[in-house]
Amino acid sequence: MTVRKHKKHIIIAAVVIVLITAAWFYRYYIFDGEYKEAIAPETVEYIYEDEADSNVLKEYRNKKDWELIVVNNDNPIPEGYKVILTRLDNGQAVDCRIYPQLQKMFDDAREQNIYPTITSSFRTVEEQYDMLADKYKEYKSQGYSDKKAKVLAENWVALPGTSEHELGLAVDIGSGDGSVTDKEVWEWLDENSYKYGFILRYTEEKQDITGIIPEEWHFRYVGLKAAEEMYNNNQCLEEYCSAD
Numbered sequence: 390m391t392v393r394k395h396k397k398h399i400i401i402a403a404v405v406i407v408l409i410t411a412a413w414f415y416r417y418y419i420f421d422g423e424y425k426e427a428i429a430p431e432t433v434e435y436i437y438e439d440e441a442d443s444n445v446l447k448e449y450r451n452k453k454d455w456e457l458i459v460v461n462n463d464n465p466i467p468e469g470y471k472v473i474l475t476r477l478d479n480g481q482a483v484d485c486r487i488y489p490q491l492q493k494m495f496d497d498a499r500e501q502n503i504y505p506t507i508t509s510s511f512r513t514v515e516e517q518y519d520m521l522a523d524k525y526k527e528y529k530s531q532g533y534s535d536k537k538a539k540v541l542a543e544n545w546v547a548l549p550g551t552s553e554h555e556l557g558l559a560v561d562i563g564s565g566d567g568s569v570t571d572k573e574v575w576e577w578l579d580e581n582s583y584k585y586g587f588i589l590r591y592t593e594e595k596q597d598i599t600g601i602i603p604e605e606w607h608f609r610y611v612g613l614k615a616a617e618e619m620y621n622n623n624q625c626l627e628e629y630c631s632a633d
């Protein structure tokens with residue numbers, strides 16, 4: 390091989406490397422950033438219970454009608470929404486007002502040899518976005534177009550600013566012990582969570598109304614009275630809130 394030819398090969402290889410790097414960069418960073426910008430939702434203000442002023446905390450706990458807030462694709466989280474969080478184990482956190490009933494539900498489940506664990510709880514808008522972006526990238530890597538990958542990702546992950554996880558009022562729950570399956574935990578919760586003010590939020594039956602695919606693991610706090618009524622009347626939150 391002549392020196393000249395050798396040089397040519399090096400130049401071609403360099404160009405190819407540059408192009409691949411540029412494509413990769415575009416796919417994972419630039420497009421990603423544009424997607425994020427296009428969504429740009431309100432950010433929820435949050436603090437932890439142990440950092441909150443005692444009067445602020447008292448006022449927060451005494452607020453009325455906070456349990457029934459409807460957040461979905463058509464109803465994003467309102468501007469200026471604030472939440473005070475209780476820290477849980479392994480980095481989880483929930484609205485401090487739902488913590489006592491959540492704890493009670495878990496204690497009672499454990500007494501009946503059902504060992505639940507929280508797999509996801511409060512999320513910041515950034516974390517919600519990252520989940521969506523990861524899902525989007527997953528579909529892109531399977532060869533879907535930008536448009537299709539977005540649609541598919543948004544079927545799985547709520548748009549930032551429209552997830553109940555950003556309120557701190559929802560928890561995803563799974564099995565926390567090898568002796569029970571996720572399914573057993575979900576069945577127990579499906580039957581019992583209303584006694585603690587929680588509802589199974591997204592079912593197949595109500596998918597047309599909620600706009601979310603069935604999620605057997607996602608439980609939302611709505612308060613004791615509403616949870617019992619919704620359970621007995623087989624209503625989802627949207628139906629319950631538009632019924633009065």
Ligand SMILES: [Zn+2]
Nearest residue numbers: 559560561607
């Ligand atoms: Zn969830």
